[in-house]
Every structure is written in C-alpha cells, then in structure tokens.
Amino acid sequence: MVDVKTDRPHILLVNPWIHDFAAYDVWAQPLGLLQLGAGLRRHGCRISYIDCLDRFHPRAPGADPGRRNGRGPYMKTPLPAPPGLETLPRRFSRYGIPTDWFERDLRALSPPDLIMVTSVMTYWYPGVAETVRALKQVFPTTPLVLGGIYATLCRAHAETHIGADTIVSGPVDRGLLAILEAHIGFQTQPAFDFEDLDDWPYPAFDLQHQIAYIPVLTSLGCPFRCDYCAAHRLQPRRRRRDPLAVVAELEYWHRRYGVRDFVFYDDALLVDADTHALPLLEALVRRTAGLRFHTPNALHIREISPQIAVLMRRSGFATVRLGLETAAPDDGTRLDHKLARHDFESAARNLLAAGFSAHEVGAYLLAGLPDQSLNALEDAILSVKAMGIRPILAYYTPIPHTALWERAVAVSRYDLEADPIYTNNAIFPCQREAFSWEALARLKRLTLS
Numbered sequence: 001m002v003d004v005k006t007d008r009p010h011i012l013l014v015n016p017w018i019h020d021f022a023a024y025d026v027w028a029q030p031l032g033l034l035q036l037g038a039g040l041r042r043h044g045c046r047i048s049y050i051d052c053l054d055r056f057h058p059r060a061p062g063a064d065p066g067r068r069n070g071r072g073p074y075m076k077t078p079l080p081a082p083p084g085l086e087t088l089p090r091r092f093s094r095y096g097i098p099t100d101w102f103e104r105d106l107r108a109l110s111p112p113d114l115i116m117v118t119s120v121m122t123y124w125y126p127g128v129a130e131t132v133r134a135l136k137q138v139f140p141t142t143p144l145v146l147g148g149i150y151a152t153l154c155r156a157h158a159e160t161h162i163g164a165d166t167i168v169s170g171p172v173d174r175g176l177l178a179i180l181e182a183h184i185g186f187q188t189q190p191a192f193d194f195e196d197l198d199d200w201p202y203p204a205f206d207l208q209h210q211i212a213y214i215p216v217l218t219s220l221g222c223p224f225r226c227d228y229c230a231a232h233r234l235q236p237r238r239r240r241r242d243p244l245a246v247v248a249e250l251e252y253w254h255r256r257y258g259v260r261d262f263v264f265y266d267d268a269l270l271v272d273a274d275t276h277a278l279p280l281l282e283a284l285v286r287r288t289a290g291l292r293f294h295t296p297n298a299l300h301i302r303e304i305s306p307q308i309a310v311l312m313r314r315s316g317f318a319t320v321r322l323g324l325e326t327a328a329p330d331d332g333t334r335l336d337h338k339l340a341r342h343d344f345e346s347a348a349r350n351l352l353a354a355g356f357s358a359h360e361v362g363a364y365l366l367a368g369l370p371d372q373s374l375n376a377l378e379d380a381i382l383s384v385k386a387m388g389i390r391p392i393l394a395y396y397t398p399i400p401h402t403a404l405w406e407r408a409v410a411v412s413r414y415d416l417e418a419d420p421i422y423t424n425n426a427i428f429p430c431q432r433e434a435f436s437w438e439a440l441a442r443l444k445r446l447t448l449s
C-alpha cells in the first residue's frame, strides 16, 4: 500500500502490442488510457507511460511525424500464426517495439504502485496477454488492472486469458478514484467534476515521445444502434462537450506543441448539429486557420447538409469518411445500403459542391457481412463511384453484444464464441458464398480504378 502521507502514487500506463495480420497507425492512439492518466495526474499521481506501439521510440530509426498527416507504419516482428489460421496466405506479426526494448524500458523505471493496461480490438487480445506477461515478469507483485474495449466486450474471456489482477469493463469516470483506493489504498477527494467532460484535464498526450496528431472527442455515445456496432455498449450515455471548450483544446495543442493534424474520435460528431457541430465548425473557421481535421471514424451521412459541408471545407477538414451503412433514424437497424442511397447521394453532392475532391471524401462499405453476396458489394462499389467519391472497403468484424453477433456466429466457418481471435476482420470470418482471396482482390482493385 502507498503511504498516503509521504508518497505520490506512481502509476504505470501501458498501451499493449498488437498481434495481427496487418496493422498501421491510422491515427490510432489510446485516448481513453491517456484521459485516465491526465485524471490521475490531477489527483497527485506520478505517471509513467510506455506505448508498445511507439513509432517514435528513442531507439527507433527516425520516423517522420510530419508525413502522411501523422500516420505511419509500426515496427513489426514476425510471429507464428494463431492455431487454425496457419494456412491463410497472410503473414502474422507482433506490431510495435521489440520485446527487449520494452523490458529495458520497464527495468529503467522505479517500481510502480499500480499498472494500468488498455485494450482496443477484441481480436488483438494475444498482444495484450503478451504485454501483461512481460509486465508480470518485471513487476510480479504490482497490481495490474486491464480496461478498455476488449475488456468491456469480452470480459469473461479477459478474466481467464490475460493474467491481469483485475478487469474493469465500461467507461471509467469517478470509478478512477475507487480503483486507486481498492488497489493501493490511496484516498483523495475528487479534484474536478467527473461528470463534466470539459472539466477533465486534457488527455496526457504530452507523455508521448512525439505528438504526430491529436485525437479529439467532442462527444461520447451514439443515438443510433446499428446492427454491427458496439458503440451503445461501450459508451451507453450520450454526453457532449461545449464546442468552444473543444476549440480551446485544439488551440492549446497547436500553440504548445505545434500540432496541425486533429482526428475526431466521436461516434456521432454531426448529430444534433444545430447545437453542436454547427457552432463547433463556425468557431473552427474563425479561430483555427491552418489546422487539418480528419474523420476516419465515419460520419453520419444524413447530417451532411450544404451548410455543414461548406463549413467543413472552410475550417480545414482534409479527410472525410462517410459510413454508408450507418443508420438513419427511421431505418436504424437495416444494413442494405440502397435504403440510404438518397441521403448518400445528397451528402456526396453537398461535399463535392463545397469543394472537396473525390480523393478527400471516401465512403466505407462494410465487406464480409453475414449473408452479404459479393455481387451486392460490387454494386455498392459501383454506385459510390458513380457519385464521384471513393469507395473504401471496411472489413466486417463480428462483435459480441451487437445485434448481428448471433447471425455471425451461425454463419461463420470459425467458432467465434470459443475465441475472439476468429473475429479478426482480416480473415473474413463470416464470408462463405463464392468467397476467395482472388475475388476480394478484384473488388479492391475495383475501388481503386
């Protein structure tokens, strides 16, 4: 236990390795973990952070944060493919820093009082398990808590496969203080209003070796419930920030660290636009010239009015991604892209009329859904191209606690319930009809031509 009178608790935050067939830093940072880190720091904790995916590790050959608007490749080491997936024509790897660098970095730390590890994709759990094993070797008696998306969606699996002392599921607000008290006996009064997103300190991105871009959340939660998406489970409550407080945060990162690329992580950035996105975009136009904004997490197409499109263009949106399958209020659970075609056409028209090029605007098409035929996918690709924007295939990953899960389990050629590894979208777990890697390659070429 920490002696609360004399010690500041030392908390080690860890972003684990990824084991996968492919991985790339597509503007992916552990925002949740770094938010918690900032909250802990505000309560007097000393924070160390090790990012197993660090592209800018001091021992790494000089990666350039300014290229590709902050994106870039992770280091990688080949690994044997997981059981059952050995015959796939793809290489399996550990993405991130070499294991001995991790160990050296851990040994250079003064022993932490508590270790907090995050998790993202459910099928990345082997990388989480390997990270926890390495942590336990160096700090065998330090309590280790695992949270994040995998820990929330696959709690029972995490309890038996990771080796963490505690699994925390769901979003963490005030519960942060309870975690401190339960594991290290550190008691303190709340230093800010946990309920008010604008009262939280900014996420601790300053703990990174390099800030190539900043992820931003202007809101939590999503009012829709798409069949394939787990957002409702991960962030059950919709909460919004004050748009002007968001702009102040962007200005802070730009002035203090020279950051130019900002990436919106919202599930529903444009929903309730009159009171949220419109004032936000107007303030961006007025105050943040020269910054670039990206929305790799798809936007709801129904919300892209001519006014929104123009403001997005004028404020500096550089990468715009639309979710063709995302729900419209009256057909919230349908997946057939044709239902949303009218809305989609008008969103595409509005964006192109506002001055966006086909290169800047892309529409995600979910590929590999249960019962989806390759013909339907081909049709969808052609209709998106006909609208003058870029189709981008987003491979479907079956997710527990979503409406589509049962159907995915029923049609899959893998035992999805036995092991989340088989929900990896790279293996097209639900595709049966006429599926072949050649057919997929042909459709991918069709999106590019």
Ligand code: B12
Binding pocket: 023, 024, 026, 027, 028, 029, 030, 031, 032, 033, 035, 036, 115, 116, 117, 118, 119, 120, 121, 122, 123, 145, 146, 147, 148, 149, 150, 152, 168, 170, 171, 172, 173, 179, 217, 228, 229, 230, 231, 234, 235, 265, 266, 267, 296, 297, 394, 395, 396, 397, 398, 399, 423, 425
């Ligand atoms: C932003 C986002 C992205 C970003 C990158 C995010 C990242 N870090 O990698 C982008 C846009 C690049 C992206 C891409 C993809 N994504 Co995505 N993404 C999200 C999204 C919308 C938000 C995640 C987030 O940052 N939330 C905000 C933070 C604050 O929350 P958090 O991380 O959960 O942290 C909180 C808690 O979990 C907890 N916590 C976190 N860590 C810890 C640690 C401890 C110790 C404790 C106690 C607590 C704790 O406290 C935090 C504060 O409350 C989620 C949906 C959602 N609402 O969660 C999907 C989601 C994670 N994505 C998903 C998918 C499928 C993808 C893609 C595969 C899409 C595709 N088909 O191409 C790609 C893969 C990209 C990749 N990384 O390689 C799925 C995951 C499916 C799965 N099987 O796990 C989700 C759940 C969406 C869905 N379809 O339901 N994504």
